[in-house]
Amino acid sequence: MDTQEEVIVYARPDSLTKTNTHYCPGCTHGVAHHLIAEVIDEMGLRERTIGVASVGCSVFAYNYMNFDFVQAPHGRAPAMATGVKRVFPDKVVLTYQGDGDLASIGMAEIVHAAARGENISVFFLNNANYGMTGGQMAPTTLPGQKTTSSPSGRDVETQGYPIRASELLATLDGASYVVRRSLHDPKNIRLAKKAIRTAFEVQLRGLGFSMVELLSTCPTNWEMTPQNSLKWLEEHMIPYYPLGDYKVNPAVAEIKG
Amino acid sequence: MPPKGRIIVSDLYCKGCELCVGACPQAVIALNPDRITAKGYHPASLFKDGCTGCGICAIVCPDAAITVYREDLRARRAIPVGA
Ligand SMILES: Cc1ncc(C[n+]2csc(CCOP(=O)(O)OP(=O)(O)O)c2C)c(N)n1
Ligand code: SF4
Ligand code: SF4
Ligand code: SF4
Ligand SMILES: [Mg+2]
Numbered sequence: 001m002d003t004q005e006e007v008i009v010y011a012r013p014d015s016l017t018k019t020n021t022h023y024c025p026g027c028t029h030g031v032a033h034h035l036i037a038e039v040i041d042e043m044g045l046r047e048r049t050i051g052v053a054s055v056g057c058s059v060f061a062y063n064y065m066n067f068d069f070v071q072a073p074h075g076r077a078p079a080m081a082t083g084v085k086r087v088f089p090d091k092v093v094l095t096y097q098g099d100g101d102l103a104s105i106g107m108a109e110i111v112h113a114a115a116r117g118e119n120i121s122v123f124f125l126n127n128a129n130y131g132m133t134g135g136q137m138a139p140t141t142l143p144g145q146k147t148t149s150s151p152s153g154r155d156v157e158t159q160g161y162p163i164r165a166s167e168l169l170a171t172l173d174g175a176s177y178v179v180r181r182s183l184h185d186p187k188n189i190r191l192a193k194k195a196i197r198t199a200f201e202v203q204l205r206g207l208g209f210s211m212v213e214l215l216s217t218c219p220t221n222w223e224m225t226p227q228n229s230l231k232w233l234e235e236h237m238i239p240y241y242p243l244g245d246y247k248v249n250p251a252v253a254e255i256k257g
Numbered sequence: 258m259p260p261k262g263r264i265i266v267s268d269l270y271c272k273g274c275e276l277c278v279g280a281c282p283q284a285v286i287a288l289n290p291d292r293i294t295a296k297g298y299h300p301a302s303l304f305k306d307g308c309t310g311c312g313i314c315a316i317v318c319p320d321a322a323i324t325v326y327r328e329d330l331r332a333r334r335a336i337p338v339g340a
Contacts, residue, residue, distance in 0.1 A: 005332040009325040010315035021320065026274030030319025186280060186316045226274045
C-alpha cells in the first residue's frame with residue numbers, strides 16, 4: 001500500500017517511555033498506563049504533569065510514563081500528592097495506586113485526601129489482590145476468592161467483606177468526581193479513557209478530588225490466561241463492583257467529554 | 258469494500274499475551290511461531306488479509322506495541338486532502 005494513502009490510526013503515545021515494562025504478559029496495568037499517557041498527550045499536559053507512584057506492581061510507573069514522577073511510601077501517595085499539588089498548584093498531579101496500596105495500608109490517606117477535597121486525580125487499579133507480593137488477599141478480594149493467604153477462599157465470617165472504595169469515597173463532600181470503569185474489553189476501555197480525561201478536566205478547573213477506579217486483571221496470581229482473566233473480571237468482579245458514576249459534582253456534569 | 262489496514266507490532270514491547278488476537282473482529286492476528294523476540298516471546302502479527310485498520314487491537318494491547326495504519330478513504334474517493 002502506498003504510504004501516502006495511509007493514515008495512522010494508532011501509535012504509541014509520547015507520554016510513554018520507550019521502555020518495555022516488567023508487567024506480566026496480558027496484565028491490564030499496561031492498558032491503564034497507555035490510556036493515561038494518551039489522555040496526557042491529547043490534552044497537551046506532559047510538561048505540567050507530576051505523577052506519584054505507589055507501592056505494588058506499578059511501583060515502576062515512573063520508568064514507564066514519560067513525565068515527572070515521585071515515588072511514595074506504601075499507601076501514602078495521596079498525602080505526597082497533596083504536598084506536591086499545594087506547592088505547585090499549576091501542575092497536574094496524579095497518583096497511580098493498587099487496591100492493596102489504596103484500600104489497605106493507605107486507607108487513611110485516601111479518605112482524608114478526598115475529605116479535604118484535594119485537587120488531585122487518583123487512578124485506582126483494583127485487581128482484587130496484592131499482585132506484587134505474590135497474590136495475597138486484599139481488602140478488595142471477593143468473598144470465596146482463593147488467594148495465597150486465603151487458600152480455601154475468602155471467608156467473610158473471619159476475614160470480613162470486601163471494601164467498595166468508590167462508593168465509600170463518594171460519600172465525602174470533598175470528592176467531586178468518583179467513578180468506576182473496567183479494562184476488560186474495547187468498549188469499556190474507551191469509557192475508561194473518557195473518565196480519565198474527565199478526572200484531569202476536574203483538576204484543571206480546580207473542582208477538587210477526582211478518582212477513577214479501574215477494574216484490572218492479574219493473570220499471574222489469578223492463575224489464568226490473560227484472555228480468561230478478562231472473562232473472570234467481567235463475570236465475578238463487575239457484579240460485586242458495579243461500573244458507574246458514584247459522585248459527579250454538578251459543576252463536573254457541565255464538562256463535555 | 259471495507260477499508261484496508263495493516264498493523265506493525267514492535268518486538269521490543271510485544272509479550273505474546275494474545276489479547277489482540279482475541280479482540281480482533283476480523284480474526285487476522287496470530288502469534289508468529291517462527292519468530293521469537295529478545296525477551297523470548299512469539300510476537301503477534303497479521304497472518305492473513307482482511308485487516309480494516311479499526312484499531313481495536315491497539316486499544317486492548319497492554320504494551321502499546323501496535324501501530325495501526327488505515328487506507329486514507331479520501332484518496333479512494335479521489336477527494337483532495339482538506340476538502
Ligand atoms: C510498608 C510496607 N508494607 C508492606 C509492603 C509489601 N508490599 C509491597 S506491594 C504490596 C501490596 C500491593 O498490592 P496492590 O496495591 O494491590 O498492587 P498490585 O501489585 O496488585 O498492583 C505489599 C503489601 C511494603 N512494600 N511496604
Ligand atoms: S503480578 Fe499481577 S498485577 Fe503484577 S504485573 Fe503480574 S499480572 Fe500484573
Ligand atoms: S496485545 Fe500487544 S503484547 Fe499482547 S500479543 Fe498483542 S501485540 Fe503482543
Ligand atoms: S486494526 Fe482491527 S482488523 Fe486490523 S488487526 Fe487490529 S483489530 Fe484486527
Ligand atoms: Mg492489587
